[in-house]
Amino acid sequence: MLIDLVCPYSFDLPGGVQRQVALLAKAYARLGHGVRIWGISKRRLFKIEGIEEDLLITHSPQAGEISYLHLGPSISFKANGSIAPIGLHPSSLAKSFYELVSLKSDVIHIHEPLVPGPPLESLLMAKSKKKVCTFHRMGVDPLYRIEGRLFGRFLKSSHLLAAVSESAKETIFEIAGVEAQVAFNGVDLERFGRIRGTLPESISKRQDFFPGKEYILFIGRHEKRKGLQILIDAYLNLVNNPEISLPELWISGQGPLTRDLEELYGKVEGIKFVGMLPLNDLITVIKGAKLLVAPSLGGESFGLVLIEAMACSTPVICSDIPGYKEVMDYPGALFKPNDPKDLGRVMVQYLANEGKRLELKANCTQRAQQFGIMELAKWYEDRFE
Secondary structure, three states, rough: EEEEEOOOOOOOOOHHHHHHHHHHHHHHHHHOEEEEEEEEEOOOOOOOEEEEEHHHEEEOOOOEEEEEEEEEEOOOEEEEEEEEEEOHHHHHHHHHHHHHOOOOOOOEEEEOOOOHHHHHHHHHHOOOOOOOOOOOOOOOOHHHHHHHHHHHHHHOOEEEEEEOHHHHHHHHHHHHHHOOEEOOOOOOOOHHHOOOOOOOOHHOOOOOOOOOEEEEEEOOOOOHOOOOHHHHHHHHHHEEEEEEOOOEEEEEOOOOOOHHHOOOOOOOOOOOEOOOOOHHHHHHHHOOEEEEEEEEOOOOOOOOHHHHHHEEEEEEEEOHHHHHOOOOOOHHEEOOOHHEEEEEHHHHHHHHHHHHHHHHHHHHHHHHHEEEHHHHHHHHHHOOO
């Protein structure tokens, strides 16, 4: 079977949807399918994070092979409280139109089919035998509501509508009146379990790096809705707390708030901005963390970063929001969103009591096993028939 996978966002920037597309491509290939990734990026890619370089070919894929179809560059578009790099560039639109006119795949799997650019073009034009749509988004704005009303009938004609969570399912039903089946996001359990490395030199050679120093970890885009400021406030409130020996706070990622946050807190003792990290290095950093903290304020349809940390056997605490609660089934690990005091309370709970932290660690490790990417690919494959 030939499967086209349409990615809505640029591979030049890291993101959960991009990673899911790459992982699904690899899993579909392992199941014996030929896969083409439709992607937007500054230039043609010969390597995609999550796919080994020798697996990404340039010719039309046969069974078990993956190719990358470069559509063109992206432009930045503000939506749902974030900045999305989407394929509205004229060359990207033209290339996807050309490919859709001569489409020969058995299945076209469109992620976020209402995102303007190649995903929406594919929804409207694809003549594949089977059109599959996956929704990742939680939250409605006026533009998304209009799109749902305009293009809902095209969604209804699809072979399969899937949502990564109940929250995403409710969102697409609200705007388009269509029922999606709930799947999940997947993680490469084998890779996350296998990697055993040393800290990257970008961290270990810093003058303020102290070997053996414990740390808690934040991973995510530096924007308001990710709640990083809330975490920093909670951390600073705990500096003189007598109940705990406070680990360092390592902050990974980047975004529109990075410069301001680094100016404010970059020289504060205990806080380290470690930047963007390649996936293997990131896995190593996650595995060394005392806790991973996910303080998002909302707008998360699924806690992919939670699952990835759980796959590293790292204890996770997170804000009590719908998308995260579908992943985190351990109530004591939840804190009120946008509440530094309650976040601090939960941090102390696990930093002061090693037994409770290890109990949370065991729960997280077990929970991750339910979100393997191969199981997700088989879930879709079963519904292609």
